[in-house]
Amino acid sequence: MELRHLRAFLAIAEEGSITRAAARLHTGQPALSRTLRQLETHLGVRLVDRSTHHLDLTAAGRTFRDRAATALAAADAAFDPRSMAAARPLRLGHPWAALGSWTVPLLRRWDQEHPEVPLELRRIDDRTAGLTRGKVDAALLRGRVAPLPGMVTELLLEEERVAVVPEGSDLADRATLTLADLATWPIALNTVAGTTTLDLWPVGARPAATREVANTDEWLTVIAAGRAVGITTSATPGLHSQPALAYRPLTDAPPVPLMLAWPRDVPAHPAIPALIGLVRDVVAGR
Known part of the structure; x- marks a missing residue:
């Protein structure tokens, strides 16, 4: 048995005619009749009463109709990639x-x-x-x-850039900072996903030392420990606020x-x- 047997039976049940069901399924009437007989033979019951002018379902056919509709709907949902x-x-x-x-x-x-x-x-x-x-x-x-x-x-x-400095440092005492203010400290650089590079500073005025890290956690830790300062965007303070860090507006760096x-x-x-x-x-x- 295949899904086509269920589709054929449901089309016949809904149309009340093998001829109309065949047209709906874009198949021939003889082929549809054979499919119905195969299903009835497999189940061992008569599903359709052909003794009247109008095609009717038998009692077994009415019971099977609900089971077939449920099974076919489940199969269609299972094969639909959108549902997955x-x-x-x-x-x-x-x-x-x-x-x-x-x-x-x-x-x-x-x-x-x-x-x-x-x-x-x-x-x-x-x-x-x-x-x-x-x-x-x-x-x-x-x-x-x-x-x-x-x-x-x-x-x-x-997003505007902000400086990230250790709380308690002299830089944290200022309301705003510039790139030149940060250049006296080692700069923490996230070399994997960060947006800060030494190209932010003019040639000849770049920081003398850097601390390279591989992720945000390492970047935050090295700054909180007082080993470096960093530059990030205005998005970071909202998600990474901690007592050991101070965020200050950076007035002369381009936005991100x-x-x-x-x-x-x-x-x-x-x-x-x-x-x-x-x-x-x-x-x-x-």
């Missing part, structure tokens, strides 16, 4: 700081508006937050990211673009359009 994609979480990657102060509002609104699809926030120490490796379905990216093959990138906003990226042609998850719309709304303050 919608059943799994939507993975939103980021290398650090996610959506900044909008992260919690985004997650709360998603849970309210799309409770059927879990939204998972995944920090991946990678310039593309795992997007080009298929580890996430969409990603929040910072900095001037090179064109990503097969991906769409949309600028969400420009924050972008949302997702696959161009075949989105990895059917809920991506809903995510794009919600991210836009949240960033716009709606």
